[in-house]
Amino acid sequence: MTATSIEKVNGHAPGFDPVALAQAEAIRTRAAAEAEALRKEAEGKAEAEKIKAAEEAEKLRLENERKRLRLEKDQVDHQAYVAKKEAEAAKARAEQEKTEQAAADEEAAEAQRAAEQERSERWWKWGARGIYAVGLIIAAPVQFMHFWDPKRPFLIAAPALLEGLALVLAFGAAWAVAHRRDVAPYRVGIMLGAVIAAGINLYGGLYDERIGFNAGLIGAIASLGGPIVLMAYEHGIAQKADGIPSFRERRAAERARREEETAKRKAREERKAAEEKAAREKAAAQKGAEEEQRRRDEDRKASHRDVWDVADAMRAARGSQYVTEQIWAEAWYRVTGCKTVGITPEIEAKSRAAQARMRTVTDMPIEGPLSLVDSHRPARQKKDSEAPDGRRNNGGTPPRRRPGDSPSPHPLARTQARLERTVEKDPS
Numbered sequence: 001m002t003a004t005s006i007e008k009v010n011g012h013a014p015g016f017d018p019v020a021l022a023q024a025e026a027i028r029t030r031a032a033a034e035a036e037a038l039r040k041e042a043e044g045k046a047e048a049e050k051i052k053a054a055e056e057a058e059k060l061r062l063e064n065e066r067k068r069l070r071l072e073k074d075q076v077d078h079q080a081y082v083a084k085k086e087a088e089a090a091k092a093r094a095e096q097e098k099t100e101q102a103a104a105d106e107e108a109a110e111a112q113r114a115a116e117q118e119r120s121e122r123w124w125k126w127g128a129r130g131i132y133a134v135g136l137i138i139a140a141p142v143q144f145m146h147f148w149d150p151k152r153p154f155l156i157a158a159p160a161l162l163e164g165l166a167l168v169l170a171f172g173a174a175w176a177v178a179h180r181r182d183v184a185p186y187r188v189g190i191m192l193g194a195v196i197a198a199g200i201n202l203y204g205g206l207y208d209e210r211i212g213f214n215a216g217l218i219g220a221i222a223s224l225g226g227p228i229v230l231m232a233y234e235h236g237i238a239q240k241a242d243g244i245p246s247f248r249e250r251r252a253a254e255r256a257r258r259e260e261e262t263a264k265r266k267a268r269e270e271r272k273a274a275e276e277k278a279a280r281e282k283a284a285a286q287k288g289a290e291e292e293q294r295r296r297d298e299d300r301k302a303s304h305r306d307v308w309d310v311a312d313a314m315r316a317a318r319g320s321q322y323v324t325e326q327i328w329a330e331a332w333y334r335v336t337g338c339k340t341v342g343i344t345p346e347i348e349a350k351s352r353a354a355q356a357r358m359r360t361v362t363d364m365p366i367e368g369p370l371s372l373v374d375s376h377r378p379a380r381q382k383k384d385s386e387a388p389d390g391r392r393n394n395g396g397t398p399p400r401r402r403p404g405d406s407p408s409p410h411p412l413a414r415t416q417a418r419l420e421r422t423v424e425k426d427p428s
Contacts, residue, residue, distance in 0.1 A: 022416050029411070128233035132170070135226030136163055139201055142219035145211050146204035162200065165193035166227040170234065177238040187235075190227045197223035293322050300328065307335045 143159035166189075173186035198220035205216010300323070301308045311323045311331035320327065332341045338348065 021419060025415055124233060124236075128229045131229045132167070132226035135222035136167075138222035139163060139197060139219045139226075142201045142204060142211055142215055143197065146200060146208060162193060162197040163223070166190050166197065166223075169193060170227065170230045173231065173234045174237075177234055183234065183238050187231055190231050194224050194227040297323060304332075307331050310335055 140159050140163055143162060144156065147155040147158045149155055169186050169189040173183050173190065175181075176183045176186055201219030201223055202216050204211045205213045205219065208216075211219075300311075307328075308323075308331075311328050314327050314331055315323045318327070329339075329341050333339050336344050338344065
C-alpha cells in the first residue's frame with residue numbers, strides 16, 4: 001500500500017496543535033454542556049409550569065369544591081332554618097288554635113252556664129210567683145167567707161188588705177234588691193202579714209162551720225207558703241246582686257283555705273326540720289373543727305415549741321382566737337427561715353446532699369461487667385499471635401492496587417494523551 005501524505009498546505013507544512021484541539025474540544029464540550037443545561041432548564045421550567053398549572057388547577061378544583069360544599073351547607077342550613085321556622089309557625093298556629101278553641105269552649109261553656117242560670121232563674125221566678133198566686137187563690141175565698149157580713153159589707157175588703165199587704169211588701173223587697181237597699185224590714189213585714197192572714201184563716205176554719213177545718217188549714221198554709229217562697233226567691237236575688245257567695249262556694253273556699261293552711265303548716269314544719277338539721281350539722285362541724293384545732297395545737301406545741309411560742313405571740317398580737325395556718329406558716333418562716341412548713345435547715349442540707357449524690361451516681365458512666373456501652377456489638381475474638389495482620393494500615397506498607405481502585409480519566413485527558421502518542425510516532 002502506498003500512503004498518501006500532504007507535505008505542504010498553503011506553503012506550510014501541516015502540523016497538529018494539541019492545545020488548540022484541546023481548547024476546541026473543551027469549547028464543544030462546554031457548548032454541549034450549556035445546551036444540555038439549557039435543555040434541562042427548559043424542561044425543568046416546562047415541568048415546573050406543568051406542575052404549577054396542575055397545582056393551580058387542583059387549587060381551583062379544591063376552591064370550587066369548598067364553595068360547592070359551603071353552598072350545599074348554606075342550602076342545608078337554610079332548609080333547616082326554613083323547616084324550623086315552619087315548625088315554629090305551625091306550633092304557634094297550633095297553640096293559637098288550641099287557645100282559641102279553649103277560649104271558644106270556655107265561652108260556649110259560659111254561655112251554656114249563663115243560659116242554664118237564666119233558664120233556672122226564670123223557672124224559679126215564675127214558679128215562686130205561681131205558688132204565690134195559687135196561695136192567693138186558695139186563701140182569699142176563705143178570708144172572704146170569714147169576713148162576709150151583710151151588716152158590715154165594707155169588711156169584704158179585708159182579705160185584699162191582708163193578702164195585698166204581703167204582696168206589696170214583696171214588691172218592696174224586690175225594689176230594695178234592685179236598688180241595693182236593706183231588705184230586712186220588707187221581709188219582716190211580709191212575714192207579719194202572712195202570719196196574720198194564716199191566723200185568720202185558721203181561726204175561721206176552727207170556728208166557722210161554713211168554712212170548715214180543712215179549708216181553714218189549707219188557707220193558712222197558702223197564706224204562709226206563697227210569701228215564704230217569694231221571699232226565698234228575693235233573698236237569692238239579693239245575695240247574687242250583693243256578691244254574697246253561696247253555701248257551696250263558701251264550702252269550697254273553706255276547703256281551699258284548709259288545704260292552703262295545711263300546705264303552709266307542712267312547709268313550716270319542713271323548713272323548721274331543715275333548719276334544725278342544718279344547726280345540728282353546723283354544731284357537729286364546729287365541734288369537730290374545735291377538736292381538730294386542739295389536736296393540731298397540742299402536736300405543734302409538743303414537737304416545735306420554739307415555733308409555737310412565736311406563733312402564739314403573733315396570734316395574741318393579732319387578736320385571733322386560734323393559731324391559724326397563715327400564722328403558723330409565718331412563724332415557721334421567722335424561726336427556721338424556710339417558707340415550706342415542716343422543713344428545717346438540717347432537713348434541707350440532707351436533702352441537697354442526697355440530691356447531689358443521686359445526680360453524681362446518675363451521670364457517671366458504668367464500667368465493668370454491668371456496662372451497657374458495647375452491649376449492641378458482638379464480643380471481639382482474640383487472634384492468634386502468629387496470624388497475619390489483616391488491617392489495611394499495616395505498618396506503612398501500601399496496599400495492593402487493583403483495577404477499578406482509581407477513577408477513570410476525563411475524556412479531554414484521553415483525547416490529549418491520544419494526540420501526544422500520535423505526535424511521538426510521526427513528528428513530521
